[in-house]
Amino acid sequence: MDRSLMRPTGLARVPDFLQLMRLDRPIGTWLLMWPTLWALWVAAEGLPSRKLLLIFVAGVYAMRAAGCVINDYADRHFDGHVKRTRSRPLATGRIGEGEAQALFLLLVMTAFVLVLFTNPFTVLLSVGGVILAAIYPFMKRYTHLPQLFLGAAFSWAIPMAFGAVLGHVPLEAWLLFAANLAWTVAYDTEYAMVDRDDDLRIGIKSTAVLFGRADRLMIGLLQGLTLLLLAWAGARLALSGFFWLGLAAMAATFVHQQRLIRSRERDPCFRAFLNNHWSGLLVFAGIALSLWPGAGT
Numbered sequence: 001m002d003r004s005l006m007r008p009t010g011l012a013r014v015p016d017f018l019q020l021m022r023l024d025r026p027i028g029t030w031l032l033m034w035p036t037l038w039a040l041w042v043a044a045e046g047l048p049s050r051k052l053l054l055i056f057v058a059g060v061y062a063m064r065a066a067g068c069v070i071n072d073y074a075d076r077h078f079d080g081h082v083k084r085t086r087s088r089p090l091a092t093g094r095i096g097e098g099e100a101q102a103l104f105l106l107l108v109m110t111a112f113v114l115v116l117f118t119n120p121f122t123v124l125l126s127v128g129g130v131i132l133a134a135i136y137p138f139m140k141r142y143t144h145l146p147q148l149f150l151g152a153a154f155s156w157a158i159p160m161a162f163g164a165v166l167g168h169v170p171l172e173a174w175l176l177f178a179a180n181l182a183w184t185v186a187y188d189t190e191y192a193m194v195d196r197d198d199d200l201r202i203g204i205k206s207t208a209v210l211f212g213r214a215d216r217l218m219i220g221l222l223q224g225l226t227l228l229l230l231a232w233a234g235a236r237l238a239l240s241g242f243f244w245l246g247l248a249a250m251a252a253t254f255v256h257q258q259r260l261i262r263s264r265e266r267d268p269c270f271r272a273f274l275n276n277h278w279s280g281l282l283v284f285a286g287i288a289l290s291l292w293p294g295a296g297t
Contacts (some may be wrong), residue, residue: 008094016089020072020100021065021107027274029064031187032154035180036060038287041159043171045293052164056157060203061113062063066107067133067153073100077256082198108133115160122163129156139293144210147192153185171234179229186222187276189215190261193269216261223254230283239290245287253279 008016018024030224040048054199072079072090079091086292108130115126131287132153138145155177162173185207191200192208193215199206234243253275260272 003224010051013094014095017103020089020095022068022070023065027277028068030262030277031184031280032157033057033060034277034284035155035176036161037155037177037284038280039173039181040165041177041284042233043162043165043290046108046293048165052161055114055117056161056164058259059111060157062107062114063129063133063157066077067136068109069100069104070134071137071143073104076100076137078202078204081202083194084194084198096191102258107161118164121165121167122160125156125160125169129153129160130217132156140205140233142205144205145207146205147185147188147207150188151181154184172236175229175233175236179226181224181234182229183226183276183279185279186226187273187279189219189222190257190275190276193261193264195255196272212297215264216258219261220254223251223257227254229253234275239287243283244287246282246284246289249282249286250279253282 015024022028023091032046040052040056044052052235075085076090076097079085079088084232085091090097093123095121103125112126112130115123132149134150136146137155139149158180159169162169189211190206192206195204196206196208198211208215230247231252234247257272257275260268260275
C-alpha cells in the first residue's frame with residue numbers, strides 16, 4: 001500500500017512538519033543555544049550586539065531543525081523499530097522522503113543567509129558546521145562514536161561566534177569548544193541509554209552500546225573533563241565569582257544526573273538528559289553576571 005495515501009492534507013500537515021523539526025520539543029534547541037550564548041558573551045566581553053544576537057539565535061533554531069530533519073531522514077528505516085521513535089512522521093510515512101530533503105535544504109539555506117550578514121571569516125567557518133550537521137546522523141552506521149560527531153556539530157557555533165565578534169578564534173574559544181564537546185558526548189550518551197536495548201537489537205551503534213556497564217563511569221569522566229576545561233577557560237578570562245558559582249551549580253546538576261542514571265532505566269535516563277538544560281543555563285548565568293556591564297568598576 002502507498003503510504004502517501006495515509007498522509008493528511010492542507011494545514012493538517014503542519015503538526016507533522018513541526019514534529020519533524022522538533023519545534024514541539026525545544027530541549028535540543030536549548031542544548032545548542034547555551035554554548036552559543038556562552039561564546040557570544042565571552043567574545044563580546046559582555047552583551048553582544050543586537051544584530052549578532054539575533055543572527056545566532058535564529059541560526060540555532062534553523063540548524064537544530066535542519067539537524068533533526070536529516071537525522072530522521074537517515075533513520076527513516078530504523079525509527080519504526082524503536083519504541084521511542086516509531087511514531088515519527090518519516091517512519092510512519094506522513095512526510096515523504098523528498099519533502100524531508102527539500103525542508104533540510106531550505107533550513108540550511110536560511111541559516112547560510114543569516115551568516116552572510118556577519119563577515120567572510122564566519123561564512124567560511126559555517127561550511128564546517130553544515131558538513132558536521134549533514135554527516136552526523138549517518139555515523140551511527142559506521143562507528144560507536146556518533147556522539148563525538150554530534151558534539152563537534154553542537155560546538156561549532158562557538159568558533160563561529162568568536163569569528164563573528166572578533167574576526168579570529170582565540171585559545172579560549174577552543175577551550176569552550178572542547179568543554180562543550182565533552183559535555184555533549186556525556187549527555188547524548190545518557191540519551192542513548194534510553195534506546196540501548198532497541199539499538200542492540202537492530203544494530204545501531206552508540207557510545208551507550210560501546211561503554212556498556214562502564215557507561216556511568218565514562219559519563220562521569222566526561223562531565224569532569226567538561227568542568228575542568230570550563231574552569232581553565234574561566235581562569236584565562238579572569239571571570240568573577242559568579243562564573244565559579246555557575247560552574248559549581250553545573251557540577252551539582254551532574255551529581256543529580258548520576259543519581260538518575262544509576263539504575264539505567266529508560267525514564268530516569270531521559271530525565272537526566274533533559275536536566276542538562278539547567279547545566280548549560282547555569283554556566284551562561286555565571287558568564288553573563290561575570291561580564292555584566294560595569295561589574296568590574
